[in-house]
Amino acid sequence: MMSGVVIIGAGECGVRAAFALREHGYKGELTLIGAEAALPYERPPLSKAGEIRLIRTAEAYSDNQIALRLGKVVTNIDFGSRLVFLSGGEALAYDHLLFTTGARARLFSGVEGCLTLRTDLDAQVILSRLSPGAKIGIIGGGFIGLELAALARKAGAEVTVIEAGPRLLGRAVPPQIARVLQERHSLEGVSLMLDTGVVGASANQIVLADGTLLEFDAVIAGVGSLPETALAEAAGLAVRNGIAVDGDFRTSAPQVFAAGDCCNFDWRGQQVRLESWKAAQDQGEHVALSILGRSVPYNKVPWFWSDQYDLSLQVAGIFDLGAPIHSRATGDGTTVVFQCDAQQNLVAAAGIGPGNATSKDIRIFEKLIERQTIVDAGRLADPSQNLKRLLAAT
Amino acid sequence: MAWIDACSTNDIDAEDVIRFDHGGRTFAIYRNHEDGYFCTDGLCTHEDIHLADGLVMENTIECPKHSSIFDFTTGEVETPPACNNLHCYKTKVEGGRVLVDI
Ligand SMILES: Cc1cc2nc3c(=O)[nH]c(=O)nc-3n(C[C@H](O)[C@H](O)[C@H](O)COP(=O)(O)OP(=O)(O)OC[C@H]3O[C@@H](n4cnc5c(N)ncnc54)[C@H](O)[C@@H]3O)c2cc1C
Ligand code: FES
Numbered sequence: 001m002m003s004g005v006v007i008i009g010a011g012e013c014g015v016r017a018a019f020a021l022r023e024h025g026y027k028g029e030l031t032l033i034g035a036e037a038a039l040p041y042e043r044p045p046l047s048k049a050g051e052i053r054l055i056r057t058a059e060a061y062s063d064n065q066i067a068l069r070l071g072k073v074v075t076n077i078d079f080g081s082r083l084v085f086l087s088g089g090e091a092l093a094y095d096h097l098l099f100t101t102g103a104r105a106r107l108f109s110g111v112e113g114c115l116t117l118r119t120d121l122d123a124q125v126i127l128s129r130l131s132p133g134a135k136i137g138i139i140g141g142g143f144i145g146l147e148l149a150a151l152a153r154k155a156g157a158e159v160t161v162i163e164a165g166p167r168l169l170g171r172a173v174p175p176q177i178a179r180v181l182q183e184r185h186s187l188e189g190v191s192l193m194l195d196t197g198v199v200g201a202s203a204n205q206i207v208l209a210d211g212t213l214l215e216f217d218a219v220i221a222g223v224g225s226l227p228e229t230a231l232a233e234a235a236g237l238a239v240r241n242g243i244a245v246d247g248d249f250r251t252s253a254p255q256v257f258a259a260g261d262c263c264n265f266d267w268r269g270q271q272v273r274l275e276s277w278k279a280a281q282d283q284g285e286h287v288a289l290s291i292l293g294r295s296v297p298y299n300k301v302p303w304f305w306s307d308q309y310d311l312s313l314q315v316a317g318i319f320d321l322g323a324p325i326h327s328r329a330t331g332d333g334t335t336v337v338f339q340c341d342a343q344q345n346l347v348a349a350a351g352i353g354p355g356n357a358t359s360k361d362i363r364i365f366e367k368l369i370e371r372q373t374i375v376d377a378g379r380l381a382d383p384s385q386n387l388k389r390l391l392a393a394t
Numbered sequence: 395m396a397w398i399d400a401c402s403t404n405d406i407d408a409e410d411v412i413r414f415d416h417g418g419r420t421f422a423i424y425r426n427h428e429d430g431y432f433c434t435d436g437l438c439t440h441e442d443i444h445l446a447d448g449l450v451m452e453n454t455i456e457c458p459k460h461s462s463i464f465d466f467t468t469g470e471v472e473t474p475p476a477c478n479n480l481h482c483y484k485t486k487v488e489g490g491r492v493l494v495d496i
Contacts, residue, residue: 016474042475056477278461281474305460312459356447359458363449388409388449 003093004029005291006084007100008074008231010040012277013260014100015055016284017291022064024292030066031092033084037071038120044277046123047147048307050130077235079253096291099232099243099251099258100284103225103275113202114219117144129218132156137206137216139198141168143306145222146181149190150308160191160214162198162206172304173315173350174325176337180352184309225275227262240264242273247298248290249283257291259283267302272318278303301369310354316366317348326377334358338365338380346375364391397486397493403431404490411455411466413446416496420444421483423492424466427452431485432466433494439471439478 005021007014010032018032034040040055061068073087083091105116115126126148130136134157138145141163152159163170168185169178185192197209201221206214227242238244238252242264245251249259260280264273282300289296305314319325319339328336334353341347349365351358364387368375373394379385400414406425413436414421420436422445438445438457447458453467462476469480484495 019474055475060477303461356443356458359447360449363456363458363461 003082003095004031005096005098006092006094007032007098008084009100009102009228009260009262010034010036010068010070011100011102011260011280012040012042012055013102013280013284014098015040016281017098017100017259017288018066019056019060019064020285020288021291022066024288024294026288026292028095030064031069032061032066033069033072033074033086033092035071035073036119039068039070041120042277043118046120047117047144047151050123050127050151052120052123074231077231079235079256082255095255097256098287098291099237099256099262100260100280101228101231101258101262102280103227103261105221106224106226107221108223110199110207111139111201111221111223114139114221115203116221117148118225126218126220130155130157133158134217135215136160137162137201137214137219139201139206139219139221140223141165141170141192141194142172142222142224143169145220146185146308147306148220148222149185150188153188153190158191159189160193160216161185162193162196162208164195164197166195168192168194171321173313174319174321174337174339176325176327176335177313177315177350177352180335181308181311181313184311188309225261227264227273229262232258232262240271248295249287249298250290257287259287265298267318270318272302274302276302276304299370301366303366311352312354312356312359313350313352314359314362315348315350316362317346317369319348319350326381328361328381329383330358330361331383332357336361338377340375340377344374344377345372346380361387364388367391368394395495397495400433400492400494402490403429403487403492406431406492409450409452411446411448411450413444414494419496421494421496422446422455422466423485423494424450424455426450426467430467431487431492433483433485433496434464434466434469434480438462438476439480440476445480 042053077084105118130152136152136157136159138161149159200207229239232243233239243258245263303316334357336351338349346368351362409427411424422436424432443459449456456463463473469482
């Protein structure tokens with residue numbers, strides 16, 4: 001008997017996988033289970049515009065015969081009998097099971113009392129605190145912390161960002177890019193405390209490593225995220241910083257797949273877990289094909305963006321922050337950097353500037369990375385070299 | 395609808411796009427890899443982002459913001475996040491000028 005595809009997690013990846021299954025001709029039963037009550041929405045706007053934007057309309061699910069089970073948590077799974085159990089005790093049978101359980105905000109011990117941002121409900125609470133003159137303390141100079149800092153400044157709040165490392169975005173982007181953001185946040189009046197450890201925090205206080213106590217109207221932590229793997233682990237799947245998957249996004253159990261923020265996969269020889277909206281979509285589409293038995297190599301370049309004030313940042317590929325990084329001398333107030341490996345393969349690029357000023361360049365770099373193009377770094381650095389023509393020549 | 399003289403054929407590089415504003419509306423005019431000229435609404439259907447800042451590859455435009463890909467000869471979405479197709483407008487070339495029916 002056919003029991004169809006069951007997807008656990010109705011976020012960006014699960015939704016994309018469900019629609020991709022239909023677009024690629026899957027006619028069987030299709031159930032999308034989500035712990036959150038709201039119709040699946042995009043997370044990126046939560047920290048940028050603070051607004052809710054749905055991924056698809058309610059009608060799109062019914063038109064495509066996707067059974068949405070929202071507000072339902074999968075509590076356990078029996079791989080032997082191919083059953084998933086929902087909160088409330090209901091059991092659902094599957095032929096193929098897909099984990100798209102995403103990630104949750106990380107909190108280290110001692111800071112459990114502060115706010116974090118992952119869901120629409122978190123955003124509601126945080127936005128209600130960003131009023132003119134409110135003192136907002138943000139722990140962590142990563143993407144979410146910095147986007148919230150910009151949003152809070154726009155709302156007229158007084159903002160302090162406390163970062164343990166010597167610079168902002170220390171794990172994610174090259175220093176040339178981080179510097180632009182650092183200058184801009186300072187210019188906008190955000191108080192940046194770098195090299196500053198936090199040992200404790202509550203709803204209204206942050207305690208620094210040197211014992212200093214700072215008071216705020218609200219404290220928000222943006223200190224990374226953790227893959228949502230407890231269910232997978234309990235069911236017996238291999239988990240290594242994310243649910244371990246192969247090139248087809250298959251897990252260690254038969255007929256069971258995982259994709260998006262919750263999975264850990266091989267990207268050109270390195271095991272990675274991405275936290276990227278575009279990757280969640282790319283992998284959702286890819287895993288749909290795998291479920292349908294159409295295995296194709298996954299060669300989508302990791303890609304990420306962030307918006308702060310009128311600045312937009314885009315990153316393609318994965319930088320080795322310990323290795324040399326080249327700059328393309330754009331000379332127009334934008335910053336574009338890139339990196340090649342020892343074989344002169346282009347491996348990563350990033351750009352920042354007002355609006356979409358660097359997007360076309362980064363898109364071309366992304367395509368060169370995808371094609372694993374051997375490049376002459378000197379030519380790429382030279383702004384008189386037309387990137388589009390370089391791409392056409394490959 | 396009326397034919398409007400939008401630009402010279404040389405105003406757009408091969409495989410590129412320009413923004414064209416007219417009557418309080420904004421459009422994107424494309425030249426493909428075979429010197430065909432096409433016109434669509436100027437803003438992405440995902441968010442209000444000018445497609446003219448995006449990358450043209452043959453008959454497709456990739457949105458500069460979150461990489462939705464549209465076929466500008468039909469307006470169809472090829473790759474999400476956008477869900478809605480772009481509206482297309484007729485074009486013709488006369489005496490080195492690109493005319494659009496908007
Ligand atoms: C505030 C914010 C801003 C962001 N900004 C950007 C950005 O600018 N650019 C970018 O590239 N990325 C950004 N991201 C990251 C991006 O949103 C994620 O990479 C993307 O949402 C991952 O999609 P996913 O489907 O894998 O996981 P998620 O979107 O996390 O969805 C997983 C879903 O699974 C559900 N779930 C988990 N366990 C169960 C269970 N047992 N039963 C039922 N349901 C379950 C969860 O409730 C959740 O709804 C941002 C993230 C946040 C939080
Ligand atoms: S605005 Fe075009 S893809 Fe989002």
